[in-house]
Amino acid sequence: MMFMKAGFSDRIFINSSVFLWLVFIVIVSVIVSQQGMSHTVTPSYFFGADLWMQGKDLYDGSGRGFIYLPQSAVLFVPFAYLAKLSFSVAEVTWRIISLLLLVFTLWRFANLVEPKLIARAFFIITITSIPLVFSSARNGQFNTILEVMMLLAVCAVAKEKWCYATFYLVLGLALKPTMVVLLLLLWALYRPLWWRLPIGLLAIFIFPFFTQTPIYVWHQYVNSMAMLKTASALGATTTDWAQFFGLLAEFKIIISQRLQDFIRIIAALFILYCGVRAQKKFNKYQVAIFLYTLASCYLMLFNPRTENNDYGIVAPALGLFITVFFVHSYILMLLLVFVFLGLVMSGNLSFNGSREFWSAPFFTVIFTVIVVAQIFYSKMRNTIFKTE
Template identity: 25%
Template sequence: MLTIHLILLLIQTVYMSFNSSMIHDYSCYYNAANYWLKGLSLYSGCFVYLPQSAIFFTPLSILPPQLFLIIWKIILIIALYSSLFKILEFFKITTRKKLFMFFGITLLVAQGPLTQGQADILMISCMIFAIAAWYDEKYTKCAFLLCFSVFLDPLAIVFMGLMFLFHRQLQFKIICFSLFFILFPYIISNVNYVNQEYIELILRYRFLSSPQFPHVFNLFFLFTNSNISDYAQFIIRLIFSILTIVFSWQVKKKIDNRLFPFFLYMLSSLYMLLFNPHVESHHSLILIVVALPFIISQMKTIDTPLLTLIFIINLFLYIWQKIFLNSMLQPIPVLIVCATSFYLLKSIRHYEQI
């Protein structure tokens, strides 16, 4: 199955490299990197990430667009597969049916981000390997990967924040790496230009919170035809961020210390999916890569009807994302995944196989 998937991805990559109409997020990263090199605004197009993310792509931006697409796609494939195998190692999933279930679901959900070339996959990989580094007591590596994941894609900031709060070994290292990443653009570029890009980034994120983009708050608008004000959204996010920290603190006293980073990963992913200003159904991959192996590892047997049901559900997630692209209905499958994962958080403390 994995070989077939890789062959199909290779064919898709070659096809996309000669079909500019299918270059989705690839063009956003490619153009942003070139804008940075030319001192132009990063946020005049579709780019919504930190300036550091644009800098990350600058070495590849000197290549022709088609070659950039191929190399970036290869990077994403390597990141996806390496993180999936690392998760299998964590949860000790070895039987054929469990492996088929794990890869069948995750690869299907990952198809959207892979096709569009989204950095989410590399961000997920960095977070997974940060947990692995923490588990091996390589705290400097862990802190670097956490910071890198945030500056690559800000969605990871909740996970980094929770790891910072609950692991003293990481705190000083995360502060140092964060300062390095924040100051690095000033070292290689004009101060006024960098300041302007940070200001434009803030304005861009405020725009993302508008009713024009799919996120959970806009479901309220969809069904009631009335908006939740930015101030109310801020208060709700603040309250739930405090509850997230309190919940984590309570669980830390009861859970096996080896499991706690996985718990923080799942909880931070839940928060991000519920309160991120731009949510699409394929973002559920962030939760699925950890929640799914936990479920599978707890199953004594997996029968064919169960495999079929789960495959159909995830096929629904994939089709939903395609049909309702940029629609206010995008977050609905995400809410389903979040509800399931929240239920799992209550039982993860009893997991003893790692």
């Protein structure tokens, strides 16, 4: 068992974390079982799976509704069948599976630090994650599973398990297209993935052809590309999204879609450069932490359709760096606690009831700057991370 060798203080951290997660899962399950069709997006997933089974078009051309790749419709078919038997059971089952997987992967992520800090890291990650994933978990969004696949991928890379990393990356992409950010970053930085990922992508591309007629599948692929373009344009041309350009819009700085795309490319190249610098400076476990953090921050800031609910994806990185700075720098630790509190108040847990979209990207920019500074200027001690 993974907790058997824990000391007394470690057991307190671990048991407290497990208790908090169990209570959280129960609360979410009760809320979901009572909320009916409100505060849930899973009907879109059920609808997409039903359309796939019936051989009907998944996309309506609006850039809304089912905005995922065809594979996600196929993978959600079991839940769609369950929903026909009991909508509430399907809703609750989806949340429980997603959250249990999240708890498991957060523990794996916490194991990237030095063994004596693992329990503390897991506890702090729990504290940062629960409030930030609440809205997404209640709504049943794919964000939770996306976070799971991202965490599993970087943990696999840290342990040089390249086939596992490939599996998690392509499965994450099949479930939600925004996985492409981490996929491309790891693909560029790790030679063992150069040939494995094309094979994995080919496999996940072929997979839907075993479930429907080839003409139908190909038609859905073509329509999915148009859907992604429309959905992206919708995010770029409206300001009610919690991303970097939504932040600028609050200061009356409106940027054209073409210039936004150019800035995204420049930012992506800079993130790649940061990854290269991290590989030269830190060990493989530290690098995995930095790459997850860089990818999640980039995704929050530059995905055209980022919502306040999405920021739970940065919570594990935020919690882990708070743990690191508890040993390394109290000032930076307190600053990240401030960032965490800001993100909590930015989401649906805020008490003012207002819809605002600038604060979450604002606090994420602060977090990103701190992390990038560690790559270029910090001399963080390796003793707080797992060693080779």
